Amino acid sequence: MALFLRKFEINNKYIQMKKALLTLDLKKDSGKLVQKAIDWARAFDAQIILLHVELVDKDNKSLDTYSQEDKEKIMVRDENMRKILEIESQFKEKEIGFTRVIRFGYPQEVILEVAGGESVEINLMGLN
Numbered sequence: 001m002a003l004f005l006r007k008f009e010i011n012n013k014y015i016q017m018k019k020a021l022l023t024l025d026l027k028k029d030s031g032k033l034v035q036k037a038i039d040w041a042r043a044f045d046a047q048i049i050l051l052h053v054e055l056v057d058k059d060n061k062s063l064d065t066y067s068q069e070d071k072e073k074i075m076v077r078d079e080n081m082r083k084i085l086e087i088e089s090q091f092k093e094k095e096i097g098f099t100r101v102i103r104f105g106y107p108q109e110v111i112l113e114v115a116g117g118e119s120v121e122i123n124l125m126g127l128n
Helices: 031-044 068-093 107-118
Strands: 007-010 013-016 019-024 047-054 098-104 122-125
Touching: 019 031, 019 068, 019 107, 031 047, 031 068, 031 122, 047 068, 047 107, 068 098, 098 107, 107 122
Parallel strands: 019 047, 019 122, 047 098
Antiparallel strands: 007 013
16 A cells, blocks of 8 residues: 655645545446555545545436336436445445535536535546
8 A cells, every 4th residue: 555644745845635526437347446446545534535426317207207218217226326335335444534425416516516515636537
């Protein structure tokens, strides 16, 4: 494991990192990314904001009017929630403070909005 400093100096000012935004693409295996987030949070005694963005639906139909394609989307969302809960259990097991944020929208917009609103110091994300 890499050695991290709890504070570092930039332009003669000490910065202490307290929050990271962990953005998840649940279509990919995010095990390594989650472990890096745990390592970072331990090193800085910091909190993780766990963000998942579901693409926004065009309309709000009742379940009985959903097409098979729409029902499959719902099943994917259920699977995504199961994956999120698994990741949360890893944070709990390692005693890492975290907050779950699930939003609907366009990922690029939501990530920037949440990062600004939560005043995070670093954004941890995987690549597609």
